[in-house]
Amino acid sequence: MSRRSLQEKLAILSDAAKYDASCASSGSTRRNSLDGKGLGSNEGSGICHAYAPDGRCISLLKILMTNFCIYDCSYCVNRVSSNVPRARFSVDEVVHLTIEFYRRNYIEGLFLSSGIIRSPDATMLDMVRIVRKLRDEENFRGYIHLKTIPDAAPELIEEAGRLADRLSINVELPTDQAVQTFAPEKKPQQIRKAMADIRTRKDSTTERTYRGRRAPRFAPAGQSTQMIIGADGSNDATVLGQSTRLYSSYKLKRVYYSAFSPIPDSSASLPLVKPPLKREHRLYQADWLLRFYGFDLQEITGVTPDGNLDLEIDPKLAWALQHRGLFPLDVNTASKEMLLRVPGFGVKTVKRIIAARRHRTLRYEDIARIGGAMKKARAFVTAGGWTPGALTDSAQLRAQFAPPPEQLSLL
């Protein structure tokens, strides 16, 4: 086999990494390089340095260390039985790319993942070696996200957590059953155990030693995971049930949903259809409602009989349309909890409404100015100079928001 150039390797190994949804670079410790001895900073909030035509942000250099893999997960382009071209970066090549991209302000840092080569421990050790070199030799202070291998040795996970900002382990699919079918080498129990270990290690950094010393920091930006949507038959209630369990069990920062994309050379056991991007979007909306708007899982998924979210309208609107008896709300007197349930009002808008109504009786146009999306909200609120009248209970209300029915094309 001829040796591949750095550019060829980069093409193969970034192409292989594009199925990972996460590109967050936020929520870590603040640091900078004003002392002149290092490179990079982290300001708490993430920065998206570019956007690809798929609408996704490019914040990190997201690459695989290698796409050789001994596993045979049927949803994954890099599984052992797939015929994609293979490549492998050396430690120095990844370090070089990260530093040179960072110095030109292309990226916030590195997101390193890998296929499993030789053994889980050997693979994890190679990844840790890259990060160690970036941190200790190059004094790199930018963001690092490491995809962790569930069954790697605890010392390696420990070191990975000390060097990286975020660790992640993918649960891959919404049910244990699906993981066993599509990813025979992966064990759901082991994945959960690994997430529990990361949580325990992170929790223990808040305790001080008996001499009052602080424990070394561990993955300050927390841990996240990813679930593939649309590869197995799970409905949205199952998916969201799994993510609420993950959030509550392991204090995850994020659960990413990745619509199953057709994968080149895909395996025969999976459907080859367009990725359900709309469904992915609705799942994220529901995820937010669960975490920041005080909704219960049952409230969101109970709206439709089959446990799937309504694809035509967002989950909050779907809930509100089913509970019209609670509306319209008076924005000048309603509680915060209820205002959060008004379609078209976000967390910020509600906060501003509550602050502003101490000063005046809010009128319709005031709320629009504050940031409420009145096209949606107007049917569900009353305000100074505005009452929705029969609009709240109108049978056509749903039709105002749902896209018009499409005529089937004849050809």
Added chain:
Amino acid sequence: MTYTVEMPRIGTADAWRDAARSLVSNDVPPEQVQWTTHDAPPSLFGGSTALPAPRPISVPRSFLSMANSVVWHSDPTRFAQLYAFLWRLRQNPQRMQDRADVALASLRRMEKAVHRCQHKMKAFVRFRELPNGSAQRRNFAAWFEPTHHTVEPTAEFFRRRFADMNWLIATPDVTVQYADGQLDFTTGQPRPDLPPDASEELWITYYQNIFNPARLKISAMTSEMPKKYWRNLPEAASIPALIAGAERRATEMALAAPTLPRAHAAPAKAQVDSFASRWSGPVDQFEADLQNCTRCPLHCHATQAVPGEGPEDASVMLVGEQPGDHEDIAGRPFVGPAGQMLDRVMHDVGLDREEMYLTNAVKHFKYKPKGKRRVHQRPNSGEVTQCRWWLNAEIARVQPKLIVALGATAAEALTGNGKAITNRSGRVERHDGVPPVLITVHPSFLLRAPSPAARSEAEDVLRRDLGAVRSMIEAHK
């Protein structure tokens, strides 16, 4: 009289703050102030007027931070708008919280536009390396076209990030240079000729390959990366080709037929035959088999099965209900709040935890997520029955002389009956095939007690029963 105040291009924030302070502290109303910038045509009266000496005043901090951003907006009326609002703020400093105020809303909108412009500058400046740097200190330069006057307020960001190199960001508005630890601002310049940079090729390669053609969403891209920035982004030149080729590439991806049939045939491990009453196998295989248990659905959501813990020849075995939140994460029994309660009572009555074998009737944690917490759920009879498979194996291995059943679930697992625990507590029950079972309350029953009185009553029961256990051990010695 009317004051004319000219705002400089560099140092605008400080200049506006000083001028506004001296004007407002001397009660100069907004109608008497004319704000100009040096690139606006001079007013009829020309030039700046000398301002009165400032007197101490206090202004809400939130206003200052807003003004510090708004001054960089490109709207020529920004200074006047800020001053007019500051004038009204004197009467009512609380006005800062009223987002429905028209003037404040306009200022906040400008603030947001400046923040966005700063954010885009942090994201979209692209440096090229200049050949004249040294190995210790490399030189970089960039050309950028911001929408507002954001170079000055954003320069600190680049300094924090790139302090170990020299760099220059040239814009038509203000150019900033950082060399040897110093920031230096000069007024704008035409686009400089920057030498080609080899890393740019690699970056474009990366950009083209990280894009997933199956998920084309052009409007999501352009709303965050508007076209006005494209001409200074090296990667943007490949966007039209990526979009044009996306459909073809996605179809190719979909049509690529699988070349290998799946060799794998998931041989589901045969379910354990239900005739046997307990697990049997080599002792060192116990935990591995327990971790793979799928006898009931609880394994799907728990982190791990939690086996018993303690000496293999313990004379007393304590059986609880199931692991809780802490036990599920740690993988050890009785380490959470209920475990600590049990430790305390055991210590009080003189029992040594190290001498007992502690385990649970059900080995997986059953719970319901509630917000960020997991709420304990009681296992049902089916789950308890399935899990006796493991409990019986532990009993057979340790062969305790006495088993203490903590709470109803343990009593159900061990005696087949979990009812009326309060009446049965303190009694030793004998059943075929199981060592004698002493029934008492579960330590978490104490934690959940509705009142302090109920709690101390329950604690007395637990104390009494564990005290009895201690006497039995003493008598046996």
